[in-house]
Each structure stands twice: as C-alpha cells, then as structure tokens.
Amino acid sequence: xxxxxxxxxxxxxxxxxxxxxxxxxxxxxxxxxxxxxxxxxxxxxxxxxxxxxxxxxxxxxxxxxxxxxxxxxxxxxxxxxxxxxxxxxxxxxxxxxxxxxxxxxxxxxxxxxxxxxxxxxxxxxxxxxxxxxxxxxxxxxxxxxxxxxxxxxxxxxxxxxxxxxxxxxxxxxxxxxxxxxxxxxxxxxxxxxxxxxxxxxxxxxxxxxxxxxxxxxxxxxxxxxxxxxxxxxxxxxxxxxxxxxxxxxxxxxxxxxxxxxxxxxxxxxxxxxxxxxxxxxxxxxxxxxxxxxxxxxxxxxxxxxxxxxxxxxxxxxxxxxxxxxxxxxxxxxxxxxxxxxxxxxxxxxxxxxxxxxxxxxxxxxxxxxxxxxxxxxxxxxxxxxxxxxxxxxxxxxxxxxxxxxxxxxxxxxxx
Numbered sequence: 001x002x003x004x005x006x007x008x009x010x011x012x013x014x015x016x017x018x019x020x021x022x023x024x025x026x027x028x029x030x031x032x033x034x035x036x037x038x039x040x041x042x043x044x045x046x047x048x049x050x051x052x053x054x055x056x057x058x059x060x061x062x063x064x065x066x067x068x069x070x071x072x073x074x075x076x077x078x079x080x081x082x083x084x085x086x087x088x089x090x091x092x093x094x095x096x097x098x099x100x101x102x103x104x105x106x107x108x109x110x111x112x113x114x115x116x117x118x119x120x121x122x123x124x125x126x127x128x129x130x131x132x133x134x135x136x137x138x139x140x141x142x143x144x145x146x147x148x149x150x151x152x153x154x155x156x157x158x159x160x161x162x163x164x165x166x167x168x169x170x171x172x173x174x175x176x177x178x179x180x181x182x183x184x185x186x187x188x189x190x191x192x193x194x195x196x197x198x199x200x201x202x203x204x205x206x207x208x209x210x211x212x213x214x215x216x217x218x219x220x221x222x223x224x225x226x227x228x229x230x231x232x233x234x235x236x237x238x239x240x241x242x243x244x245x246x247x248x249x250x251x252x253x254x255x256x257x258x259x260x261x262x263x264x265x266x267x268x269x270x271x272x273x274x275x276x277x278x279x280x281x282x283x284x285x286x287x288x289x290x291x292x293x294x295x296x297x298x299x300x301x302x303x304x305x306x307x308x309x310x311x312x313x314x315x316x317x318x319x320x321x322x323x324x325x326x327x328x329x330x331x332x333x334x335x336x337x338x339x340x341x342x343x344x345x346x347x348x349x350x351x352x353x354x355x356x357x358x359x360x361x362x363x364x365x366x367x368x369x370x371x372x373x374x375x376x377x378x379x380x381x382x383x384x385x386x387x388x389x390x391x392x393x394x395x396x397x398x399x400x401x402x403x404x405x406x407x408x409x410x411x412x413x414x415x
Contacts, residue, residue: 008286008289010177010293011177012293013173013174016174016175019078019079020079020080023077023078023079035071036067036070038060038064041085041088041089041092042054045089045096046096048093052096053096053100053103054095054099055099058200058227059095060200062201062217063200065217066200069211069212070084072213073210073211073213074209074210075296075298076209076295080209080295080297083167083171083295084209087208090150091200094151094235097152098152098235109237111237111241113236113247114267115267115268115269116236116246116247116268116269117134117246117247117269117270118249118261118265119250119251119273120270121252121272121274121337122252122255122274122284122316122317123280123283124280124283125274126273126337126339126342127252128250130273130349131248132372133350133369133372134248134350136368136369136371138245138368139362140246141240141243141244141246141248142189143189143195144188144190145164145168145185145187146160146161146163146165148194150163150164163186164186165185165187166186167186168184168185168186171184172184175291178290178294189250192250192251192253193207195231195232195235195236196225196229198231198235199228199230200227201218201227202218203218206219207291208294209296210304218253225260226260226263229257229261229265230264233265246359254270255272255316255317256316256319256320258270258320262328269333269334270333270334271334272320272334273337273338273342274336274337274339275338276402276414276415277314277402278399279414279415280313284308285301285307310398310402313402314401314402317402318404321405321408332356335352335353336409337349340412347370350366399413
C-alpha cells in the first residue's frame with residue numbers, strides 16, 4: 001500500500017453508482033445473480049451461435065483461473081460483473097466461429113500473415129498515435145476494435161460494429177474520465193490483446209480487473225503466450241480474407257514476448273517507441289486506474305502503481321534490449337522512434353519507417369497521413385491530469401534505474 005494514494009476514484013454518474021450500490025446491497029443479503037460458471041457460459045455461447053466445437057481445451061485452464069480470480073480477487077461491481085460476463089461470452093463466441101470457419105473454409109487459414117509490423121514500447125510512449133498515422137495509408141491494414149472483438153462475419157445481419165461500439169461506449173458512460181486518457185470507440189484501432197481473447201490468455205483481460213493469479217499467467221516470468229499468438233494469427237487471417245493489406249499492429253505487451261512473437265511470425269518487423277519512463281509510468285497507472293473503476297467499486301491504486309513500478313519497467317526494457325542484442329534476429333528488423341521526434345516531426349519519422357523497411361510511401365498516402373495528423377483529436381474530452389500518480393515518488397532513485405536505457409537510446413528526461 002502506498003500512503004496517500006491507495007484510492008483515487010474518478011467521477012462516475014449517479015446512475016452507475018446507484019446500480020453498483022444496489023448490487024452490493026443484494027450480495028450482502030446473499031442474493032447474487034451474476035456468479036460465473038464456465039460450463040454455463042460455454043452452454044450459453046453455444047446456444048447463441050448454434051455451434052458446439054471450441055477446438056482444443058487449452059483455453060479452459062486460464063479461463064478457470066480468470067473466473068476464480070474474478071470472485072476472489074477482483075472486487076467487481078454489479079456493472080463490472082455484467083461487463084465481464086459479456087466479455088467472456090464474446091470471446092467464447094469468437095472462438096466457436098473461428099473453429100467453425102477453419103473447418104468450413106480451410107483456405108483462409110492456409111494463407112499466411114506476411115511480414116507484419118508490430119509497434120511496441122512502454123505504454124503512453126507514442127504507440128497509439130503512430131499506429132493511427134500509419135493506418136491512414138490505404139496500403140496498410142490496422143485492426144479496428146470491432147474487428148478484433150468480432151472477426152468472423154455472421155450468417156445474418158452484420159451488426160459487429162454496432163455491438164462493439166455499444167460496449168465501448170458503455171465503458172466510457174460508467175467512467176467518463178477514460179476518454180480523457182484513451183478514447184475508445186468501435187471504429188478505432190485495436191491493440192493486439194483483444195485478438196488474443198479467444199485463447200483465454202490476454203493482457204486485455206488481465207488489465208481490466210485486479211486479478212493477480214491471472215496476471216501471473218500473462219505477465220509472469222514463466223508466462224507462455226504461444227497459444228495466444230497463434231489465435232492472434234487466426235484472427236488476422238480471417239480479417240485479411242475480408243480485406244487484405246500490410247498489417248500494422250500494436251501493443252506495449254509485445255516488449256516482453258518477442259521470442260514468442262517471432263516464433264509465430266518469423267518475418268515480423270518491430271518498431272519500438274521510446275519516452276522517459278518516469279513520464280509514462282504515472283500516465284499508464286492513471287489509465288489502468290480509470291479502467292479498473294469501470295468494473296470495480298473498490299480499486300487499490302497503490303497496487304496498480306506497484307504493477308507499473310520502476311523495477312518492472314526497467315526489467316521489461318532491459319529484456320527487450322537484451323533480446324535485440326542477442327543476435328537471434330537481424331537488427332535490420334527493428335526500428336526505433338523517439339517520442340520527442342515523433343511529436344516534433346511526425347511526417348519525417350513516418351518517412352524513416354518506410355525507408356527502414358523498404359516500403360513505398362506514395363504521395364497519396366503521405367497526404368492522408370498529414371490529414372490524419374492535422375485532424376488528430378487532442379483533449380477533446382478534457383485534459384488528462386495524472387499528477388496524483390507521482391505522489392511520494394523518490395525521483396532520483398527511480399531515475400537511476402533507467403540511466404543506462406536512456407543513455408543507450410538517447411531518451412530525454414521529462415520529469
């Protein structure tokens with residue numbers, strides 16, 4: 001526990017607080033309408049889709065740990081229980097549809113995902129804006145949130161965007177401050193975690209609640225996300241079957257999983273963004289805090305800040321540097337982008353990426369990227385203030401942990 005910052009509660013509308021209060025009151029009386037049962041959820045997903053085959057059982061063990069953690073560790077609110085039930089049903093539906101599509105249309109999965117580009121780096125270090133700008137090139141293909149959640153086209157009316165957009169807007173209606181930090185809509189770019197949900201192992205599931213036993217499966221030193229990346233590839237294969245393009249993908253979590261990433265995508269290329277870790281740590285903590293309040297009425301910000309500790313970030317950055325220097329992967333497959341340079345001369349940084357990976361940047365694509373840059377939203381929903389997350393910091397001691405990283409990559413101190 002960190003004194004003075006154990007609870008940092010964002011604004012929530014009266015209706016959300018009222019529903020959560022009523023849910024807590026009912027549970028205190030022994031009435032709980034939202035307990036989780038994996039077999040029951042599977043039965044519900046099978047009934048909804050009319051499909052039965054979930055493929056191998058490798059998803060069961062992590063989901064059972066996740067569900068157990070929801071009851072024992074997550075301190076879910078009434079709205080949070082409903083949202084997570086929806087999350088689990090959605091990922092089971094996606095898994096059912098992917099397995100069925102692979103059975104009926106095997107040619108989709110015979111076509112490989114060729115030379116994808118993955119953007120990674122510390123959270124809040126420019127990965128999102130770079131992802132959006134590269135996505136403005138019509139030759140590039142970035143997955144949108146509605147595609148990541150529901151990659152398989154349904155038999156009847158295609159309402160995948162509407163379903164995803166309603167879900168994202170529900171998040172921000174429960175905690176409006178989320179949109180000040182990181183806007184979410186069904187038509188915005190998706191991180192890779194959403195495309196791993198069907199495996200039962202996903203950082204998107206892990207960061208949405210406080211569930212240490214599940215987090216260990218995803219972020220722990222012995223974590224094995226091979227199946228998660230394989231299901232990620234299946235999703236991309238289905239999406240490129242519907243609309244092809246050169247894949248541009250993004251997630252900070254790839255930093256700790258490069259060996260697995262290259263095992264599944266042997267011709268992948270990596271863009272690593274760089275920013276002062278003492279600037280990104282409080283911002284990332286603030287984002288996870290806001291997301292946690294979407295699903296919980298009792299969030300320990302001290303525990304969140306410990307998850308984004310200087311020690312953990314330094315270890316992650318050092319592991320990525322060690323992997324890059326190991327000689328196992330051609331260094332030409334990596335490209336570095338400094339946050340300062342991206343903010344100061346974004347078009348030049350885009351040009352450098354195209355030059356590095358021998359890609360053609362057409363005048364049309366450059367014009368579209370420039371237009372996307374000029375129309376990029378900034379503080380539309382209010383300014384993100386995360387100064388509270390730095391309370392009690394020993395900045396000189398924390399700075400020392402990143403001295404070598406900053407020196408090696410030429411990263412300017414901002415704090």
